Amino acid sequence: MSLPRIAVDAMGGDHGARVMVEGAALARRRHDKFKFLLVGDETAIKAALDDHPGMREASEILHCDDVVAGDEKPSRAIRRAKTTSMGLAIQAVKDGNAGAAVSAGNTGALMAMGKIALRTMPGIDRPALAGLMPTLEEHDVIMLDLGANTEADARNLVQYAIMGAAYARIALGVEQPRVRLLNIGTEDIKGTDALRDAAAALQAASSLDMRFDGFIESDKINRGQTHVVVTDGFSGNIALKAIEGTARFVTDLLKTAFTSSLRSKFGFLVSRPATELLKHHLDPNNHNGGVFLGLNGVLVKSHGSANAQGVANAVAVTARLLEADITRRITADLAELGEDALRDRANGNGNSTDGTAAAK
Structure with missing residues (x-):
C-alpha cells in the first residue's frame, strides 16, 4: 500500500518556493517513498524543481496565484481559503488527495483554516499545537499547547497529554514517555483546580503507555527531565x-x-x-515543525524564516507522523482510557477530599 502524499504550501514563509521545494527534496532523501503535491505559483515551483530532478518526478503541481500574507488576519484568510496556496493545501488533506499538509505561512490563518476544514478527531475537544525544543539530554522535549487555544480545562489537558505522548513515541522513539504538567511549583497543592484535576486523571490512567511524573516548573523544561510538557496555549506560548x-x-x-x-x-x-x-543546538531550524494534534489529518507548521534544512526537518516530522499513523494511535489511547473515565476524572469526580493530586 502506497503512503499518502504530502501537500506543501510552496508559497508560505519568508523565502517562498525555492526554499520550500529544496527542503522537501532534502526530506525525501530520508523518506524516499513519499510523493508531494506542491501548491502555489506554477512558474516559481517549476524553476525551483530544476535543481531537484528527483523531486520533480515525485511531485504534482497545483497552481494558484493567491497567497496568505504573513500579517493577514485569520478571519480574512478563511474567506479566501479556496483560492490561496495554504487553503488549497489543507483542502487536499480534507478531500483525501494528501495525507498531510505543511506550511511556513501565517500561523493564525493555518490554525483557523485547519480547524474549519479538517475538524477535530472523535474524542478530542480542541486541537493543540505541539513543538520540539532542545534539552541538555540527547532527546528533545515536546511541549503543547503552544498557542492553538488560550485556555484549557482539566479535560483538555488530559487530552493534550495523550496526544503529546503519542507524538513522543513517534518523534522521540520512547515507548513510555515521561509526561508532566507545567505549573508554578511541583507540590501537589500548587496550581489551578484544572491542573490538579488533570493530574489526578493522569495519575489514575495506569493503562496508558506513558509515565505521568506530576508537575514541572518552567525553568526545568529544557533540562531533559521529561519528554512531554503539557499546558494551556496562553502559558505555553509565553514559555516558548x-x-x-x-x-x-x-x-x-x-x-x-x-x-x-x-x-x-x-x-x-x-x-x-x-x-x-x-x-x-540552539538553532530553531534543527527543531523545526510544529504539529497541530487532534485534527482529522496531519497539519504541520514550519517557521516562516526557516532555511531549507529547517523545512526539511518539518517535512520529515510530517512523514514520520504519516508512517506511524498518529491519528490511529491517539484514537487507540483515548479508547484505552475510556470516555467516561476521562470525563469523570478530569471533572474532579473521585479525587481525594482535599482536591489534590499525587505525582509519581
Whole structure:
C-alpha cells in the first residue's frame, strides 16, 4: 500500500518556493517513498524543481496565484481559503488527495483554516499545537499547547497529554514517555483546580503507555527531565517565546563578549568548536515543525524564516507522523482510557477530599 502524499504550501514563509521545494527534496532523501503535491505559483515551483530532478518526478503541481500574507488576519484568510496556496493545501488533506499538509505561512490563518476544514478527531475537544525544543539530554522535549487555544480545562489537558505522548513515541522513539504538567511549583497543592484535576486523571490512567511524573516548573523544561510538557496555549506560548528569547540573548551576549578585545577574539578561536556546537543546538531550524494534534489529518507548521534544512526537518516530522499513523494511535489511547473515565476524572469526580493530586 502506497503512503499518502504530502501537500506543501510552496508559497508560505519568508523565502517562498525555492526554499520550500529544496527542503522537501532534502526530506525525501530520508523518506524516499513519499510523493508531494506542491501548491502555489506554477512558474516559481517549476524553476525551483530544476535543481531537484528527483523531486520533480515525485511531485504534482497545483497552481494558484493567491497567497496568505504573513500579517493577514485569520478571519480574512478563511474567506479566501479556496483560492490561496495554504487553503488549497489543507483542502487536499480534507478531500483525501494528501495525507498531510505543511506550511511556513501565517500561523493564525493555518490554525483557523485547519480547524474549519479538517475538524477535530472523535474524542478530542480542541486541537493543540505541539513543538520540539532542545534539552541538555540527547532527546528533545515536546511541549503543547503552544498557542492553538488560550485556555484549557482539566479535560483538555488530559487530552493534550495523550496526544503529546503519542507524538513522543513517534518523534522521540520512547515507548513510555515521561509526561508532566507545567505549573508554578511541583507540590501537589500548587496550581489551578484544572491542573490538579488533570493530574489526578493522569495519575489514575495506569493503562496508558506513558509515565505521568506530576508537575514541572518552567525553568526545568529544557533540562531533559521529561519528554512531554503539557499546558494551556496562553502559558505555553509565553514559555516558548521566553525560551527562544533567552537563547538569542545568550548567543548575542557571547558574540559581544568574544569581539570586545583582541584577547577575547583569541579566546573565541580557541573555543570555537564549543560555540559552534552551542549554535547548532540552539538553532530553531534543527527543531523545526510544529504539529497541530487532534485534527482529522496531519497539519504541520514550519517557521516562516526557516532555511531549507529547517523545512526539511518539518517535512520529515510530517512523514514520520504519516508512517506511524498518529491519528490511529491517539484514537487507540483515548479508547484505552475510556470516555467516561476521562470525563469523570478530569471533572474532579473521585479525587481525594482535599482536591489534590499525587505525582509519581
